[in-house]
Amino acid sequence: MNYKYELHCHCREISPCGFLSADETAKLYQQAEYDGIVLTDHFRTDIIEKLPGKNWREKVDSFLKPYRELKAVYEETDFFIGLGMEIRFDHNDNDILLYGFSEKLLLEEGEDWVKFGLPFFYEKYHEKMLIIQAHPNRCATTYPEPLSYLHGIEVKNASPRNENHNEISEQTVKENPWLIAIGGSDCHRTEDVAGSGICCEKRIQTEQDLIKVLKDKAFQII
Numbered sequence: 001m002n003y004k005y006e007l008h009c010h011c012r013e014i015s016p017c018g019f020l021s022a023d024e025t026a027k028l029y030q031q032a033e034y035d036g037i038v039l040t041d042h043f044r045t046d047i048i049e050k051l052p053g054k055n056w057r058e059k060v061d062s063f064l065k066p067y068r069e070l071k072a073v074y075e076e077t078d079f080f081i082g083l084g085m086e087i088r089f090d091h092n093d094n095d096i097l098l099y100g101f102s103e104k105l106l107l108e109e110g111e112d113w114v115k116f117g118l119p120f121f122y123e124k125y126h127e128k129m130l131i132i133q134a135h136p137n138r139c140a141t142t143y144p145e146p147l148s149y150l151h152g153i154e155v156k157n158a159s160p161r162n163e164n165h166n167e168i169s170e171q172t173v174k175e176n177p178w179l180i181a182i183g184g185s186d187c188h189r190t191e192d193v194a195g196s197g198i199c200c201e202k203r204i205q206t207e208q209d210l211i212k213v214l215k216d217k218a219f220q221i222i
Helices: 022-031 045-050 056-074 103-116 118-125 166-175 207-216
Strands: 003-009 036-039 080-087 096-099 130-133 152-157 180-184 198-200
Touching: 003 022, 003 080, 003 096, 003 180, 022 036, 022 056, 036 056, 056 080, 056 103, 080 103, 080 207, 096 207, 103 118, 118 130, 130 180, 130 207, 152 166, 166 180, 180 207
Parallel strands: 003 036, 036 080, 130 152, 152 180
Antiparallel strands: 003 198, 080 096, 096 130
């Protein structure tokens, strides 16, 4: 039996480009017979500034609220709710998907993340989380980051609003097979649901399971 998971989705509570609530997103993926989702809401300066809260702890609580609420709803089920983010550093328009960081790490060290830039961020955190560039060839204002600062890249981004760019990313992985190559729907709206993701033979139940599946490349892209 194959288990299906979405690795790239946004909810309107955090991401201003999102049309679906976290709850609506989870229900739609259940209807599409997926076995879990990873919330990867945008994490960049303009969004952080607008998060409710007078201090960093309160802003972190606001960012994590949709994830925590979904986690509580599905805690007694087999439907996996994962914590991720799509970070954008201040110096360019590239988006980086992060998987495997803890709430504690975000609270204690995350306030300065967007200021770091990818080279310093990778040096500091590459052993604590997976760092994967989202849609690296999407448009003229984005570009592939140096591969030495990444664990992998998103080779299939299924958003119907992005330019045709996946072929370039696929070629990059062919030339650099050590990279982790993932797929994601980049879900913002109902029509985006279940456009891509990964399927694997073992059920993902924890963040550690997710990281192991990705590191071991024990999955196929949907």
